[in-house]
Amino acid sequence: MPELPEVETVRTGLAPVMEGRTFVSVVLNRADIRFPFPDNFINRLEGVTLTRLTRRAKFLVAHLSSGETLLMHLGMSGRFSIDVGTLPQDSGATNPKHDHVIFKMSGPDAPTIIYNDPRRFGFMELLERGDIGRLHDLGPEPLSNAFSGPVLYEALCTKKAPIKSALLDQRVVAGLGNIYVCEALFGAHISPVRKSCDLGEAECEDLSAEIKRTLKLAIKAGGSSLKDFAGADGALGYFQHRFKVYDHAKQPCADKKCTGQIARIKQSGRSTFYCPVCQH
Numbered sequence: 001m002p003e004l005p006e007v008e009t010v011r012t013g014l015a016p017v018m019e020g021r022t023f024v025s026v027v028l029n030r031a032d033i034r035f036p037f038p039d040n041f042i043n044r045l046e047g048v049t050l051t052r053l054t055r056r057a058k059f060l061v062a063h064l065s066s067g068e069t070l071l072m073h074l075g076m077s078g079r080f081s082i083d084v085g086t087l088p089q090d091s092g093a094t095n096p097k098h099d100h101v102i103f104k105m106s107g108p109d110a111p112t113i114i115y116n117d118p119r120r121f122g123f124m125e126l127l128e129r130g131d132i133g134r135l136h137d138l139g140p141e142p143l144s145n146a147f148s149g150p151v152l153y154e155a156l157c158t159k160k161a162p163i164k165s166a167l168l169d170q171r172v173v174a175g176l177g178n179i180y181v182c183e184a185l186f187g188a189h190i191s192p193v194r195k196s197c198d199l200g201e202a203e204c205e206d207l208s209a210e211i212k213r214t215l216k217l218a219i220k221a222g223g224s225s226l227k228d229f230a231g232a233d234g235a236l237g238y239f240q241h242r243f244k245v246y247d248h249a250k251q252p253c254a255d256k257k258c259t260g261q262i263a264r265i266k267q268s269g270r271s272t273f274y275c276p277v278c279q280h
């Protein structure tokens, strides 16, 4: 499931073939993905220029010359690929029956941008000028100055939920999912089962720094993956990244000085991976 670093990588990959370009044609191969496409979706995009592509949490935010904003969310399995006529026709990496949206953009290379989503948890929305829609409910962006130790402490000090669950709450901090929450808690040596309100100010400082560090490292890995995407299937944002605890159950702790073994537990129905020896 794409989290903030994957979405940022998709944004970095799409920006050069979308920013400053006009939607020449838009094809929808079905009426809905997770939600129905907005009314007049095609008419509201064709002939319109995408001025800037930004990201907020796990959303791609396309600012349009019409004053509207196109919000795109990848859900569980959404992926974008770019075809400038160089993709292998039969890479077999994605099944074309799941190509739900096809954008043809202007420009000398006339890129085709394909949105493929087998599980259809992704969605696209058009917001009218001035409307921020569901972005309204999001907490601070973790890599911005709006997120810090004191901000995290303030958000956690009234919460009895385990810290793992609190960090998945998009109102506490936006853009984290299961993977990077496990990684950041490991890096900060904090147990995922701790009560949120029991974390002290110094621990919140460490944890916020670790969240930023973990995300930055992953974004860097994603950026390197873009360099050779043309040789692959053109899908953006799914890169090989080495995790320290995520999906490492029963393996020795990544900390060489620690004798622990990574445990896997269920929290709110989702797997948590952590080291019971060095995470307290």
Ligand SMILES: [Zn+2]
Pocket: 253, 254, 255, 258, 259, 260, 261, 275, 276, 277, 278, 279
């Ligand atoms: Zn350990």
